[in-house]
Amino acid sequence: MFILLLTLITLNIELNAQKGSSYDLKKLSIEWQLTTNRYEDGSRALNTLIITNTDKRPFPASGWIIYFSSAREMLPSSPSNGLSCTHVNGDIYQLVPQPGFTGIEPGKSIRTNYITNGFSYNKSGAPTGMYLVWGNQPEKGIPLDNYRIGNNLDTTQVYKTPEAIFTRNTLYSAPDPARLSPVFPTPESFERGTGNFELTSEVAILCGNEYRKEAEFLATALQRVTGKQPVIATAFIRPVRSIQFLPATLPDESYSLMVDTGQVTIQAGSASGFFYGVQSLLTMMPGETTAGRSVSLPVCRITDKPRFGYRSLMVDIGRNFQTKAELKKMLDLMALYKLNTLHLHFSEDEGWRIEMPSLPELTAVGAQRGHPLDSKKNLPPSFGAGPLTGKMPASGYYSRNDFIEILRYASARHIRIIPEVETPGHARAAIKAMDARYDAFSKSGNMTGALQYLLRDTADQSRYSTAQAWTDNVMCVALPSVYSFIERVVDDFRDMYREAGVPLKTIHMGGDEVPDGAWEKSPACLALLKQDSSLTEINDLWYYYYTRVAEILRKRNIEMAGWEEVGMRKTKLAGVKKLIVNPRLANEGYQLHVWNNMVGWGNEDLPYRLANAGYKVILSPVSNNYFDMSYYKHPDEPGFYWGGFTDVDKPFYFIPFDYFRNTTENANGDAVRADAFVGKDLLTDYGKSNIIGLEGLIWSETIRSEANLEYMVLPKLLGLAERAWAPDPAWANEKDTAKMNIAYRKAWSDFAYRIGVMELPRLSTWFGGYRYRIPAPGLVVDAAGVQANLQLPGFTLRYSTDGSEPDLKSRIFTGVIREKGVIRIKAFDKTGRGGRSVSVTVK
Incomplete structure (x- = not known):
């Protein structure tokens, strides 16, 4: 009887699937709405999906599954209106009809609810990449294009109102432009003279052969301004108005720039010094330049050097990919503002983005996202990828030749690229790619080849879940094949750098977020613990792994960088699991990128503790430098907010050696408590010597386009550039808080004027805009x-009085609007591009 019943149920499902597979999915519309935060008075959000059948026939009751991505963790809950939302892996969830669900009648809608962890402040909390799979076609996913994000406003939340923004904006007061630095970032010193140097198409460049490349770079840049590429020569038979490169005894990256009425002289002792002198000369030019016209440069004397030797932007192309052309635009941007390191986060759970000729599976499998979900031929459709592989930005990679081209492009701009091979966690793309290699070799009977680069213990029964909800993304550090893989990847990188003619000095080896539970039930790991007397517990495998990886790099004369956990140890304090600084590896020369400093999380002083312990630290603080964080709390501002909100002022007001002094808000955007840093370690003088640089970071979970990338990076990157290059500002060292605030307000006004009036107009057109x-x-x-x-x-403010969206024909705001109605105002740049409008009703 039971078998007969089961057969009938199965047959019914198959029949419904066959019937449903002919349903026109363009007639199915889905809308997401935020119902409420603080659901049942907790830190949870109630979400609603409204599913509408606009067809003339019913939408079937069974035989289908809808898949989608959710940036917010979905909590277990009972089915709602016959539909159940459950977790698959990572950020992938499924909506499944339950017994008793009767389908959707023509012209009808149903509402189904689910609960997510934390609050939803903007559209990043909405599901993305919805698609449906019929039961009789399990390998085929069909995009649900008729999906929209509806209401995402929660009236219980305190958003940044137009009134609050107005009050904040009063911090700015217009400075006297004549006293501002003529170059950006702010140089070590400058002295303004009298008169101008007229830069015309007749100006030549005087340069020896040693720095010819930097002279050619300047000549190409000047062609964009004057309409003609200047002549470059080592000498002239008659006097000419020129830009002269004059070698001098100066430290690396340092330069002096002298502008006189008849000549410009750049002095430096290195190619990088001349290059930064060139960039300073370029930022002296007006933000708006028209090719073919002359430019007046003020007579001045500048001496300059960087505050930090390591000035970096980290770009995540693992989660969502960026084209070669866009990455080059990022390099141009970095070079203009004197950043010298691109930390390229190319490998992740959700993608491997650089071709490794020795291991083609890494991009054949690891650079593609879509359906099906088994990760045999492609990775799952994380971050709203949808079911179809081969579509940007979820799918894509740089070929070997692409990457060599990128290396050369960066090198010409005095930028080194540090690739990040995410290990041993965040490694799912590599793990699944090597699983595919294992399957192919084992099917052909070549078990030696199959096992050569395998990254997981096939008998491992460990259970864990990462911060991103993956359950299978950690390499098995006990397998010799893992180290064979690392060696192979490192050697492929060495070959590419060698062919590009660029030195490979550093590789970042990850180290981030290996969850509790990993390795605990791996036979290979347990066997290693028994064999190696230096290993006493599972957590010791961490040091075993990084000691071996560091040795692989050391043999190749490559430095190792990693995230902060590389310098940490898991332990317990009063029975509670805790990460503490590990002195065991402090003198190994590891370079740590330390991000975890958010006030209220307990590790506010972690960067300082690691530097005080002897680690070389690159400050990469989530509190100020995570550019993918939303600008501020508003339903229409894109980006994440788990690490707080990052507006353009955050990187600017960061004080590298004492950020406690002006940390003003927590991750929720609320004011910090007066005792927030009581008992926290300050940076010692020795620790200061170990702070080697600053980094801005743009993670790409929510970055779905080039425009989105540029929106989140700019103008935040300009604050990073100022703080990484310019001398320590006087306001940061003022002991009196009231005086510091006054001095900061003046410095902010200078900075805001510089970027608003000079730099952003330049960036509207330079390098393609x-x-x-x-x-x-x-x-x-x-x-x-x-x-x-x-x-x-x-910017120019334009407004309407009927609530309509202002455009370039709308009236210009000149002071006060006295009309009644729905007043809507928007800012426009010099090219006519508009920002987000705001409105107020005046009765």
């Missing part, structure tokens, strides 16, 4: 009418 974020206006209504202001100067 960048789609930076145009700030939304602040608004207040008082007895006089509607007043508006902006965070940055240099």
Whole structure:
């Protein structure tokens, strides 16, 4: 009887699937809405999916599954209206009809609810990449294109209102442009003279052969300005107005720049020094330049050197990919503002983005996302990829030749590229690619080849879940094949760097977020613990792994970098699991990128503790330098916010050697408590010597386009550039808090004027133009009418009075709006591109 019943149920499902597979999915619409945060008074959000059948026939009751990505962790809950949302792996979830679900009648809608962890403040909390799979076609996913994000506003939340933005914007007061530095970032010293140097198409470049490449770079840049590429020569038979490269005894990256009425002289002792002198000369030019016209440069004397030798941007192309052309645009941007290191996060759970000729599976499998979910031919469709492989930005990679080209492009701009091979965690793309290699070799009977680069213990029964909800993304560090894999990848990189003519000095080997539970039930790991007397517990496998990896790199004269956990040890304090600084590896020369310093999380002083212990630290703080964090709390501002909110001022006001002093808000955007840093370690003088640089980071979970990347990076990157290059500002060392605040306000106004009036207009057109974020206006209504202001100067405000979206034909805001109605205001840049509008109703 039971077998007969089961057969009938199975037959019914198959029949429904066959019937459903002919249903026109364009007639199925889905809308997501945020119902409420603080669901049942907890730190949870109630979400609603509204599914509507616009067809003339019913949508079937069974025989289908809808898959989607969710950035917010979905909590277990009972089915809602006959539909159940459950976790698959990573950020992939499924919506499955339960017994008793009757389908959706023509013209009808159903609502189904699910609960997510934490609060949803903007659209990043919405599902993405929805697609359906019919039961009789399990290998085929069909995109659900008729999906929209509906209401994502929670009236219980305190968002940044136009009034709050207006108050914040009053921090700016217009400076006297004549006293500002003529170059950016701010140089060590400058002295303004009298008169100007007229840069025309007749100006030549005087340079010896040693620095010819830097002279050619300048000549190409000047062609964009004057319309003609200058002549470069080692000598002239008659006097000419020129830009002269003059070798001098100066430290690496240092330079001096002298502008006189008849000549410009750049002095430096290295190619990088001349290059940065060139970049300073370029930033002296007006933000708006038209090819073919002359440019007046003010007479001045500048001496300059960087504050930090390591000035970096980390770009994540593992989660979502960026084209070669866009990465080159990022390199141009970095070079202009004197950043010298691209930390390329090319490998992740969700993607491997550089071709390794020795291991083609890494990109054949690891660079493709889509359906099906078994990871045999492609990775799952994380971050809203949808079911179809081969589509940017979920799928894609750089060929070997592409990467060599990128290396040369970066090197010409005095930028080194540090590739990050994420290990032993965050390694799912590599693990699954090597699983595919194992399957192919084992099927052909070549077990030696199958096992050569295998990255997991096939008998491992360990159970764990990562911060990103993956359950199978950690390499088995006990397998010799893991180290064979590392050697193979490192050697492939060495070959590419060698062919590019670029030295490979450092590789970042990851080390981030290996979860509790990994390795605990791996027979290979347990056997290693018995064999090696230096290993006493599972956590010791961490040091075993990094000691072996460091030795692989050391034999090849390559330095090892890693995330902060490389210098940490898991232990217990009063029975509670805790990460502490591990002195055992402090003198190994490891370079640590330390991000975990958010106030309220307990590790506010971690960068300082590691530096004080002897580790070389690159400050990569989530509190100030995570560029993928939303600008501020607003439903229409894109980006994550788990690490707080990062507006353009955050990287600017970061004090590298004492960021406790002006940490003003926690991850929720609320003011910090007065005792937030009580008992935390300050940076010692010895620790200061171990802070070797600053890094801005752009993670790409929410980055789905080039425009989105540029919006999140700019203008935040300009604050990073200023803090990494410019001398320590006087306001940061002022002991009196009131005086510090006054001095900071003046410095902020100078900075805001510089980037709003000079740099952003330049970036509108240079290198093809960048789609930076145009700030939304602040608004207040008082007895006089509607007043508006902006965070940055240099934009034009236009408004409407009927609630319509302002455009270039709308009236210009000149002071106070006295009309009634729905007043909507938007800022526009010099090219006519607009930002986000804001509105207020005046009755």
